Amino acid sequence: MNYTHSFLMLLRQSSRPLFLVMFFTFRVIKTLRYHLNENPKKRKLPPGPKPWPIVGNLPEMLANKPTTRWIHKIMEEKNTEIACIRLGNVHVIPVTYPTIAHEFLRKHDIDFASRPVSMASDIISNGYLTSVFVPFGEQWKKMKNVVANNLLSPRRHQWLQHKRNEEADNLIFYVYNKCNNGGLVNVRIATQHFCGNVFRKLFFNTRYFGKGMEDGGPGLEEIEHVDAVFTLLNHVYAFSASDYLPWLRLLDLDGHKGKVKNAMIIINKHHDSLIEERIQQWNDGSKNVEEDLLDVLISLKDVNNNPLLTTKEIKALLIELIMATVDNPSNAVEWILAEMLIQPELFEKATEELDNIVGKDRLVQESDIPKLNFLKACAREAFRLHPITDFNVPHVSTNDTMVGNYFIPKGSHVLLGRRGLGRNRNVWAEPYKFKPERHLKNDGSAIALTEPELKFISFSTGRRGCPAVMLGSTMTIMLLARLLHGFTWSAHPNISRINHFDSNGVISLDEPLTVAAKPRLAAELYEF
Incomplete structure (x- = not known):
């Protein structure tokens, strides 16, 4: 006997309103039973902790700092390489396996091409006027085109080579002066400020905001x-x-908003006057020749021959670009030098390659980079083992999607794990050992710093991929090559071991690497 049919017939004999209420209730229950019971795989989320109502797993997140370590602990306990952690109403999806990461950014790239809205990204991007931090839409398309085609194209890269050369020479000059004044070099200062100098030279045509330092x-x-x-x-x-x-934003419970605003005040203090003065020079005709990338941004025109970018867009974009310039090259090179102090044979291999290709009668140049495979292998290994952050910039799903047999709800924040991918035991043999040789090719062909298979992350890929691969690769290898070619490095007597710490997702040496340096080339090569 069909009990459903009999039940409906009985309801029809009752009053009509009661019949309608009962009928729709019956349909809702039947639909829920289908999704939750009869077809559970269709809505199966990745494994994760059970969330509380409304707040999700926020109480656990606040009680377990740093958050990135807590996320990795959850994934270890669940024995999973993709997880789901609900923070408020947001599903946060960390991923530490290349195949799954590849599925997100290749097969479903269009579904995960947006960015989350956050307190810090809103302030830094001046209300989402930039490229990296901007949700998917017309503004992102506009700014991506500006960055990729007008700032970081191969033609612009070649145009600005002389400015990068000046900073590579200044790096040698600065370290050489340190050698003559005690021999100790703070590698973090040298690497971070080489990157800062390159940015300032490319965009502001200057090394210094102030009077500068005689030692470089x-x-x-x-x-x-x-x-x-x-x-x-x-x-x-x-x-x-x-x-x-979001209703907590006014309270600034963790103090993040105050720190971000203070940092923005400092950066704007140095940037804004230079940008505004340059715009005025172009407007009054006192400047009409492009000398750096700020000139390029100001000179861009739309179809009506009006300025393509507003002053606010230019200011916000420059802040985003320097954030993308200084971190990865400086962190990777500091770690490489630290690892070479532990394994001196790596330094010997690197200098042997440099001496064979460059010699000792001149300084290494950008034109030598294609042949420096061992140095590029060292850089790849640093990006794999010692990433600057635990997770990449989040991707936001714009549709409900199935990935890796799991349901990823619309609005989820997908975090590709830089450390998790690079140290995955199922992918890498001896994942915690620094072994550049693992990246060398048997046929000796050229090596790139990119990793399209997402076995680790050097430069982000996909629709929201990094447009600065050429600049970032050049800066990283030139920084490393100049330091290794120009100087011999040895540990400070007070350094017994090298540690690293993990704080709020930042992975760096416990203390800035301070080591002894000695010139290894002819004295005249250090005179600028």
Whole structure:
């Protein structure tokens, strides 16, 4: 006997309103039973902790700092390489396996091409006027085109080579002066400020905001500038509770908003006057020749021959670009030198390659980079084992999607694990050992710093991929090559071992690497 049919017939004999209520209730229950019971795989989320109502797993997140370590612990306990952690109403999906990461950014790239809205990214991007932090839409398309085609194209890269050369020479000059004044070099200062100098030279056509230093090192203004940039990098996606419960934003419980605003004040103090003065020069005709990338941005025109970018867009874009310039090359090279102090044979291999290809009668140049395979292998290994952050910039799903047999709800934040991918035991043999040789090719062909299979992350890929691969690769290898070719490095007598720490997703040496350096080339090569 069909009990459903009999039940409906009985209801029809009752009053009509009661019949309608009961009928729709019956249909809702039947639909829920289908989704929750009869077809459970269709809505199966990745494994994760059971969330509380409304707040999700925020109480656990706030009680377990740093958040990135807590996320990795959850994934270890669940024995999974993709997880789901609900923070407020947001499903946060960390991923540490290349195949799944590849599925997100290749097969379903269009569904995960947006960015989350957050307190820090809103402030830094001046209301989402830039490229990296902007949700998917027309503004992102506009700014991506500007960056990729007008700032970071191969033609522009070649055009600005002389400026990068000046900073590579200044790096040698600065370290050489340190050698003559005690021999100790703070590698973090040298690497971070080489990157800061390159940015300032490319965009502002200057090395210094102030009077500068006679030894080629950073002045107080440059130290303040770079420190503020790293403050923004450390807080832009730092799991602030207010990003998941927006009504908490006014309270600034974790202090992130105050730190971000203070860093922005410092950066704007150095940037804004230069940008506004340059715009005025172009407007009054006192300048009409492009000398750097700021000139390029100001000169861009739309179809009606009006300025393509507003002053606010230019200011916001420059802040985003320096954030993308200073962190990865400086962190990777500092780690490589630290690893070479532990394994001196690596330094011997690197200098042997440099001496064979470059010799000792000249300084290494950008034209030598294609042949420096061992140095590029060292850089790849640093990106794999020692990434600057635990997770990449989040991707936001714009549709309900199935990935890896799991349901990924619309609005989820997908986090590709830089450390998790690079240290995955199912992918890498001896994952915690620094072994550049693993990246060398048997046929000796050229090596790139990119990793399209997402076995680790050097430069982001996909629709929201990094447009600065050429610039980032060049800066990283030139920084490393100049330091290794120009100097012999040895540990400070007070350094017994090298540690690293993990704080709020930032992975760096416990203390800035301070080591002894000695020139290894002819004295005249250090005279600029």
